[in-house]
Amino acid sequence: MRMVIFGLTVTSSWGNGHATLWRGLIRALGGMGWSITFFEHDTPYYARTRDLHHLDGGDIVVYPDWEVIRQIAEHAIEQADVVIVTSYCPDAVDASLLAQSACRGLKVFYDLDTPVTLARIEQGELPAYFGPEGLRDFDLVLSYTGGTAIDALKTTLGARLVMPLYGHVDPERHRPAEPRAEFAGDLSYLGTYAADRQAGMERLLVRPALRLPERRFVIGGAQYPLEFPWSENIFFVRHLPPADHPAFFCSSRLTLNVTREAMARRGWCPSGRLFEAAACGAAIVTDAWPGLSSFFKPGSEIIVADTTDDLVAALHLPDSDIDEIRRRARERVLDEHTSAVRARDLDRILSDARHGSTPQQPLKEAV
Incomplete structure (x- = not known):
């Protein structure tokens, strides 16, 4: 054909x-x-x-x-x-x-x-x-x-x-990789800057970073403006080619998904980054949107955070809980989302x- x-x-x-x-x-x-x-x-x-x-x-x-x-x-x-x-x-x-x-x-x-x-x-x-x-x-x-x-x-x-x-996700391209020091953090986010994601970014990354100055936050992507509200513990990695995505995801304790406003409103629109991160064995924190539970089970395969308090609480989860979430998410994506x-x-x-x-x-x- x-x-x-x-x-x-x-x-x-x-x-x-x-x-x-x-x-x-x-x-x-x-x-x-x-x-x-x-x-x-x-x-x-x-x-x-x-x-x-x-x-x-x-x-x-x-x-x-x-x-x-x-x-x-x-x-x-x-x-x-x-x-x-x-x-x-x-x-x-x-x-x-x-x-x-x-x-x-x-x-x-x-x-x-x-x-x-x-x-x-x-x-x-x-x-x-x-x-x-x-x-x-x-x-x-x-x-x-x-x-x-x-x-x-x-x-x-x-x-x-x-x-x-x-x-x-193509699991031949996105799979567990060795962490890299330049990507290391407590929370990472990988994505292109979008104005209609900014409110979510401030709620789920910028404010937690201000509240937890001892923690390290890492953003990877392109098109971020100079006026983005950086703080001393938010580090930036310029656009990464796909070959570097696995190491980026595997270098942080949690990785964040923030959904664009139009997609969050309609729902049923999982970002490709969700599947990439899960295939790499990352533990994912995401904002909520309609249909999420058809792709990942909240609380078991993915962490849902609507507020700054939710995100801070996720960062304080024990390692054993985070390891279980990353394991189940990877199993789900390899079964259903390749x-x-x-x-x-x-x-x-x-x-x-x-x-x-x-x-x-x-x-x-x-x-």
Whole structure:
């Protein structure tokens, strides 16, 4: 089976979560017999920060301009069994139109940013990765978010068939690693700066750091502004390539997840960092959001902290409790949230859609 993807980027993980997800998924699909080509616009931002030059399980076409690549893209689409266009792809509208006219197989849109998409539509703005027709012309829409977002994509953008395809982790790339002194801390956080995460960061990292000056807090990521409220015991590690993520997660006693506002409000949108950290054997503290218990069991596989007091209490948990949490979380993610599991889900969803049957939910949503 041939698959063509038009996405944001697979070659650079700088400041986005798409690349790592695609790398794991494509690697797993390639192992199942899929032949995959990923088309990526050569944008300067990602060109300066590439951390992948060979794609396991697939081929990469990096192009400077849509018109330059259009004929090659059309030929690839004509030969494809499945064409996937994604959110934030710079040429998503052109690629979608070409897929509608040239694809004889399944036409799919994958929104890896569903809460952001829906929030912008609620504000009266149509994201640049859709044309005025929305999603009505696609055979299948995949959503990084489940729950109420599934119906919202149908009512607001005209999607006919929507299935969740959640985040995941490649355990060959994310697994326990030796701690490194430069990453050592009592609490770590790995993620790109986002203004709508700042309130959570202040509540669950900045204020605990002020309250516990003897503890060490470490932030790894990109795009942090100078005005971020640093303190003497908050240390910063500039953007880390995926190869360094395991050591980062394994160098702190606890690692923190803070959910973006739109994602927390809708729920059912686990960050890929959650699965990465768990696969590395980290003990995770997270803010609460609807659907969390369908991915990890609070109190047993993950620690939930809503307030500064909750976070401080987590830091005072005995080592034995933290070790049990990290062990159970790793077991859960290896059973249910690997790239191989998601690849099998996707393969089944695509097969069902091609044959006209209704795909089954890949994950039972707990109430």
